[in-house]
Amino acid sequence: MDDIADMEYELTEHGTVHIADEVIQIIAGLATSEVEGVAGMSGSFAGGLTESLTGRRNLGKGVRVEFTENDRSCVIDISVVLQFGVNIPDTSYQIQERVKNSVESMTGLSVARVNVQIVGIVFQSEKERVVDADQFERAERNPQL
Template sequence: MENKTNNSTTTTQQISGELTFADKVIQKIIGLALADIDGLLTIDGGFFSNIAEKLVNTNDVTTGIHTEVGTKQVAVDMDIVVEFGKDVRKIYDEVKKIISSEVSEMTHLEVIEVNVNVVDIKSQEQYQEESETVQDKVSGAASSTGRYLSKQTNKATKKAKNEVQSRTEPRVE
């Protein structure tokens, strides 16, 4: 068996194009990356966003993150709520580090500015209480109502059964 080699050369064509990122993509990278920072309770989306989050459960990690995305650089602005008793400067430094690292790693864009405005400080308990949405409350109320109705139905069924039984038994011997 004879080995044949192909000595033809292939020419690589120059392909032109451009890679761009929508603001929403960078915001999502940032929102997902910041999810586990100790002491960062939430990124505040402002009045209307907060009202919407009070009404229904939302998983929009981009809320409250504002970006300006260029061809090579990114600037970020956000309002945050931090946990009472935590080192706010340390939280800010960690936010900057994570944003810069994640955005650079995924997009090769340079983060040149991260502006963070602390709009509130809350205890963990206060934050949890305030995070309960109307949807959560309605679901809880519906569940409680369902349990109550089930108990009442069982009571009524037992009572009706006893009445039927007492009416079918002879009254005299």
């Protein structure tokens, strides 16, 4: 699979349509954020810095798209932060289904896979505090933190 700048469709003899991977990232990001139990998306440090400097929400944050040019299909990787107490397998399945259905219906692309990576948990009483695996292990070893 190759990352390409956009996906091109030859619709008719009148021309082609290009779909930028950023469009698919936004569709997948919005679909994911609509799933109950998703607290947020996790992106790169650079993406978070850009978002905080510009004040604009990055709707494609935490989403990576890879295209297979011949198959007109893609694989979508999503990194999410979930709310504490949700059923992780059920929530992940809902994310996969919603993203697949949204991308396929809006773009005509076939979504081969939606890979969900849980990168953190937000506690209900501490909405601002995200706990990742390293923080969780440190807290278990030293409960006074």
